[in-house]
Amino acid sequence: MLELFKALADPCRLRLVAVLLNSELTVQELTQIMGMGQSRISRHLKILAEAGVLSVKRQGTWSYYRAGEQNSFFSAIRPEFERALEQLPERRNDLAAVAQALEARRRRSLEFFDRHAAQWDELSRTLLPVPEYQEALLALVPEVPVLLEIGVGTGTLMAQLAGKARQVIGVDHSPAMLVEARRRLVQDGVPGAELRLGEMTHLPIADGGAGCVVANMVLHHAADPQAVLTEIVRVLQPQGTVVLADLARHEQEWAREQLADQWLGFEEDELQAWLEGAGLSDVTIERATAANGAEDVLLVKAIKR
Structure with missing residues (x-):
């Protein structure tokens, strides 16, 4: 308790905890949000991490911080603590700055994919090769009336998914990618496929509107993967299925710049925790x-509770 109270007894550290309760941010992003120098922010983060208030996840040369659960006493008082943090005088400005940081991530990704849409398939296959997994992915997808694919890209998977549903909807945030996808679908003669412009965190489909959601190599491009999973659960019908394919954790730091990757893959237990926290059960990871x-x-593969 003494260690925790000492760690929290500072206005700057209270603000840091407040912005990290629901976001995962880098030191660089936190310096911009807080308007302070990196050395000062790093010192405060170190104190909070040592007290078990924050957890840190290192990916290549980047470190991501978020509220942790290592301190059991902090976990116990956290609900009331969160309510009290809403009264901080800087709270509104800090939340706006967090939104700007996440928007900057999203904008970098959008600009990249609009620029490289025509060459994307060859670019991704050449720079960061992966094993053949499409057949195994399709085997996890159930037959449903309405199927939604997030991050449809150039439409390489939609022709196969069309055989799994009466209606297939593809969503992407890049207009250039949707042009490529539409060209491919016309070429492949895929009936009933619909393409929509939209964000992963604001999907253009009603609550419970899909029996299955597929996200193929999408989550590592997301500014906030947990927010994407929460949005997926919103659009899934009860007992609906989510099927994901994504990179396992790796150390290819260059992928951030050359492939617009926000995350260097994921750990299995990390994905498991996020999925269950979003309201999904029966999680299997191969x-x-x-x-x-x-x-x-x-x-x-996971099922909506």
């Missing part, structure tokens, strides 16, 4: 093991 320098892929 690992498609790579060879010859390729990266492993995680195949995930």
Whole structure:
């Protein structure tokens, strides 16, 4: 208790905890949000992490901080603590700054995909090869009346998904990607496929509007993966299925710049916790093991509770 109270007894550290309760942010982003120097922010983060208030996840040269659960006493008082933090005088400005940081992530991704849409398939396949997993992914997808694919990209998977549902909807935030996808669907003669412009965190479909949601190599491009999973659960009907394919944790730091990756893949237990926290159960995770320098892929299936 003494260690915790000492860690929290500082206005700057209270603000840091407040912005990290529901977001996962880097030191660089926190310096912009707080309007302070990196050394000062790093010192405060170190104190909070040592007290078990924050947890840190290192991906390559980047460190992501969020509220942790290592301190059991902090976890016990956290609900009341969160309510009290809403009274901080800087709270409104800090929340606006967090939104700007996440928007900057999203904007970088959008600009990248609009610029490279026509070459995306070859670019991703050449720079960051993965094992053949599409057949295994499709085997996890049930037959449903309405199926939603998030991050449809150039439409390479939609023709196969069309055989799983009466109506297939593809969503992407890049207009250039949707142009490529539409061209491919016309070429492949895929009936009943519909393409919509939208964000992963604000899907253009009603609550419970899909029996299955598929996200193929999408989550590592998301500014906030947990927010994406929460949005997926919103659009799933009760007992609906989510099927994900994404990169296992790797150390290819260059992928951030050359492929617009926000995250260097994911750990299995990390995905499990996020899925269950979003309201999904019966989670299964299979690992498609790579060879010859390729990266492993995680195949995930879960059911909406």
